[in-house]
Amino acid sequence: MTTIRHSVILRSRPSGTATLSNFAVIEHDIPALAEGEVLTRTLWLSIDPYMRGRMDDAASYAPSVKLGEPMTGETVGEVIASRHADFSVGQIVLGARGWQSHIVSPGAALIALPGGVPYSTYLGVLGMPGATAYAGLRDIGQPQPGETLVVAAASGAVGSMVVQLAKRAGARVVAVAGGEEKCRYVREVLGADVCIDHRAVADLSAALREACQQGIDVYFENVGGAVQRAVYPLLNDFARMVMCGMVSEYNDAEPAPGPSLRATFTKRLRIQGFIVHDRPENAREWRAFAAPLIASGELHYREQVVDGLENAPAALLALIGGSNEAKMVVHVADPSAA
Numbered sequence: 001m002t003t004i005r006h007s008v009i010l011r012s013r014p015s016g017t018a019t020l021s022n023f024a025v026i027e028h029d030i031p032a033l034a035e036g037e038v039l040t041r042t043l044w045l046s047i048d049p050y051m052r053g054r055m056d057d058a059a060s061y062a063p064s065v066k067l068g069e070p071m072t073g074e075t076v077g078e079v080i081a082s083r084h085a086d087f088s089v090g091q092i093v094l095g096a097r098g099w100q101s102h103i104v105s106p107g108a109a110l111i112a113l114p115g116g117v118p119y120s121t122y123l124g125v126l127g128m129p130g131a132t133a134y135a136g137l138r139d140i141g142q143p144q145p146g147e148t149l150v151v152a153a154a155s156g157a158v159g160s161m162v163v164q165l166a167k168r169a170g171a172r173v174v175a176v177a178g179g180e181e182k183c184r185y186v187r188e189v190l191g192a193d194v195c196i197d198h199r200a201v202a203d204l205s206a207a208l209r210e211a212c213q214q215g216i217d218v219y220f221e222n223v224g225g226a227v228q229r230a231v232y233p234l235l236n237d238f239a240r241m242v243m244c245g246m247v248s249e250y251n252d253a254e255p256a257p258g259p260s261l262r263a264t265f266t267k268r269l270r271i272q273g274f275i276v277h278d279r280p281e282n283a284r285e286w287r288a289f290a291a292p293l294i295a296s297g298e299l300h301y302r303e304q305v306v307d308g309l310e311n312a313p314a315a316l317l318a319l320i321g322g323s324n325e326a327k328m329v330v331h332v333a334d335p336s337a338a
Helices: 050-054 119-123 128-141 157-168 180-190 204-211 225-234 281-296 309-321
Strands: 004-010 023-029 037-047 074-082 092-097 102-106 148-151 172-177 194-197 216-221 235-243 270-273 303-307 327-331
Touching (some): 004 309, 037 119, 037 309, 074 102, 074 119, 092 102, 119 327, 128 235, 157 172, 157 180, 157 216, 172 180, 172 204, 309 327
Parallel strands (some): 216 235, 235 270, 303 327
Antiparallel strands (some): 037 074, 037 102, 074 092
């Protein structure tokens, strides 16, 4: 068994826009397992917008990555050594966190995965992004038949699930995405009623007003910036604003000016942020709900695969910059039995 692993570490903190120079790939020894620990060989690594925030030394809902330490991220891996009674060599598991070729984890933090679907889906449609869309709509957005829901980054890992779940709830869905191909996919495959290409319209506010003539009842926020500023004046009384992320602002050195929050009381708005992991049952409930819909073809998803752990930094920068086409995953290795 190998005793050496590769890790992508945070070499320096960004000043504004993150760059490849903020990362480094190092080679180092794999520590010996303690009782209750499991060693996995990484097969798939998830790339998600929140990772940009972990690069900054700023207060947030989770600790920053320390300089010289591996970047954090959820993985699917194969067990190659175990000192935990519930895991044996050859099992495929979810939950080890790190941009590393091999990860030592407490067994209590791992979930054994069944077969039947591609393992990468547990990082996207069946993973944290899917559960985020599910929990945000269920607990905060609560779209009703006939209401208008707007979702930004609608072709992304979270947004694509929001579109489909909102349509299943009977809402009228107005999506915002960047690029003609993304908008076509959101309309023709995901089923949005309208998709506005924010890169093509001269006046985003006017385009949203035209698409939302009865106002907006639910806004699922993934982007911030210009989209949020265009949405905010169109919110109806008692509208719900699901604060999931603001990826367009993650590289900003200074906070961007925002809308006047006076409307939160004049319109009695509900603006609520959430972290999907605040309620651990979300992931389990989402997988039970979504897996049959994926198997039947009722729930659609796409993945953008990047090969090689060393290319994870470039994948994250592409995601933050908006040049990704779908949920971003890094293929690190194949299972031993493959």
